[in-house]
Amino acid sequence: MHGSTNQTDCLIIGGGIMGLTLASLIKECTPSIKIDLYEKLQGAGLESSEALNNAGTGHAGYCELNYTPMGKNGKINIEKALEINAKYEITLQYWSYLSNKYKSFDPKKFIQRTPHVSLVFGDDNIRFLKKRYLLLKKHHLFKSIKFSQNRKEISEWVNLTMIGRDPHQKVAATIVKEGADIDFGAAANALLNILKHKKDFEIHLNHEILTIKQSKNNLWEVSVRNNISREIKKTFAKFIFIGAGGHAIRMLQKTGIREQQGYAGFPVSGQWLVCSNENIVSQHNAKVYGMASAGSPPMSVPHFDLRVINGKKTLLFGPYAGFTFKFLKSGSCLDLIKSLRLRNLIPMIYVLIHNWKLFQYLIRESFQSKHARINLLRTFYPGAKEKDWSIKIAGQRVQIIKPNSLISGKLEFGTEVIISKNKKIAALLGASPGASVAVDSMIKVIEQCFSKKLLNSKFKKQMREMIPSYGQNLITNKKLLERIRLSSHETLGLKD
Numbered sequence: 327m328h329g330s331t332n333q334t335d336c337l338i339i340g341g342g343i344m345g346l347t348l349a350s351l352i353k354e355c356t357p358s359i360k361i362d363l364y365e366k367l368q369g370a371g372l373e374s375s376e377a378l379n380n381a382g383t384g385h386a387g388y389c390e391l392n393y394t395p396m397g398k399n400g401k402i403n404i405e406k407a408l409e410i411n412a413k414y415e416i417t418l419q420y421w422s423y424l425s426n427k428y429k430s431f432d433p434k435k436f437i438q439r440t441p442h443v444s445l446v447f448g449d450d451n452i453r454f455l456k457k458r459y460l461l462l463k464k465h466h467l468f469k470s471i472k473f474s475q476n477r478k479e480i481s482e483w484v485n486l487t488m489i490g491r492d493p494h495q496k497v498a499a500t501i502v503k504e505g506a507d508i509d510f511g512a513a514a515n516a517l518l519n520i521l522k523h524k525k526d527f528e529i530h531l532n533h534e535i536l537t538i539k540q541s542k543n544n545l546w547e548v549s550v551r552n553n554i555s556r557e558i559k560k561t562f563a564k565f566i567f568i569g570a571g572g573h574a575i576r577m578l579q580k581t582g583i584r585e586q587q588g589y590a591g592f593p594v595s596g597q598w599l600v601c602s603n604e605n606i607v608s609q610h611n612a613k614v615y616g617m618a619s620a621g622s623p624p625m626s627v628p629h630f631d632l633r634v635i636n637g638k639k640t641l642l643f644g645p646y647a648g649f650t651f652k653f654l655k656s657g658s659c660l661d662l663i664k665s666l667r668l669r670n671l672i673p674m675i676y677v678l679i680h681n682w683k684l685f686q687y688l689i690r691e692s693f694q695s696k697h698a699r700i701n702l703l704r705t706f707y708p709g710a711k712e713k714d715w716s717i718k719i720a721g722q723r724v725q726i727i728k729p730n731s732l733i734s735g736k737l738e739f740g741t742e743v744i745i746s747k748n749k750k751i752a753a754l755l756g757a758s759p760g761a762s763v764a765v766d767s768m769i770k771v772i773e774q775c776f777s778k779k780l781l782n783s784k785f786k787k788q789m790r791e792m793i794p795s796y797g798q799n800l801i802t803n804k805k806l807l808e809r810i811r812l813s814s815h816e817t818l819g820l821k822d
Contacts (some may be wrong), residue, residue, distance in 0.1 A: 339569065343371065344761070354792060370514050372511065377719070408801050420793055458500075471502050486606070535580070547560060564750070568752070586730030592668075599700070600641070610630075
């Protein structure tokens, strides 16, 4: 059944943190732009942004050791940690602005002050952590970081990790106390609550994009199905943003643009151990990250995490990675097969051959028993009892396979924005740091894709009002960083 047609300035696919951040930024800067957002599920923020589906939450570079890799020369590179932390501060600035402007935007509903801790064991890992700490401590972005090998002090930071531990085991930790736990599903809905009251914004829930093709008049012709009424309608858009989580690769393929050729997606599933004993949960108040085991993907770095979900404290451990064919938790087992093309098949085979140990690791993890998973948990929490923990499914992650040439490819673990040559379509691919740097990513989409008419002096003035550091570099500007943190961290409740 076919319905009516309509036209919009900006069509956004996906009602997660990315799509709603883009819609929010556009509406704050240029309220007259018409935005239509289409979400396949029955609500916003239910797939990749949802708390249990989001592998990290609060990625700020404080405790994620894979953001500070050690080279073969023994030198630690901290550039990625600095870059991610500076981008994370941009997100906090924007949320602070919205909190001050709108009473309905209550940061307490989605961001909680939660220390970020890195915990390691053994001489080699301790040497690495101390070296990392000394490098980061010199930089103003990380000036509050603390290091300790004192078991009593570490116990004060993360009590459960020390109870019952072998007294002869060598342990070290770093802590950044003003870290945060963020429920990005709740943050997405907080943005939606503002947008619902804006003129020329409409969200279409339970709507699935079927086809995307270029039409006359430099517009995109999109066919959309209402999954409740089964009605199919056409809509025309001047610009499209694809923020559909793991499904973005499939949506991008529908457009046929040259820039997506050769790209493939490699899906990784996940599971959490979730603690049901409230007495244990109440004793832990931090996000604790460890070292990734050899051959494991960065998203599988073990976390011993306090999360606040729907106002309730929850203790998670994981995620345990696994192999899957789905691109979304709510997706199809045929997703991977449907994404295969002649141009991306060879790069994908190349990556498979050159990352065979990784694939073996994922398959092995998939078949791991609960008992084996509890044993891994005990490296972080020696007193863990199997009866207190249950297994819950985490979200899907689709890592990018990027073509190097027609015959080779590279497995990417970051986040990437792909933009068409005519600037009429943009898509966000990849996984972490993802949500934490959403504001910076979406500002770049606006800057690269919207007309010079929009990006005028008025736009820049508005951006500086929303994000005081706009156009400046927080990595190099110490005084600006200090001033901004003082304000935004206080507004969002991240200060002592």
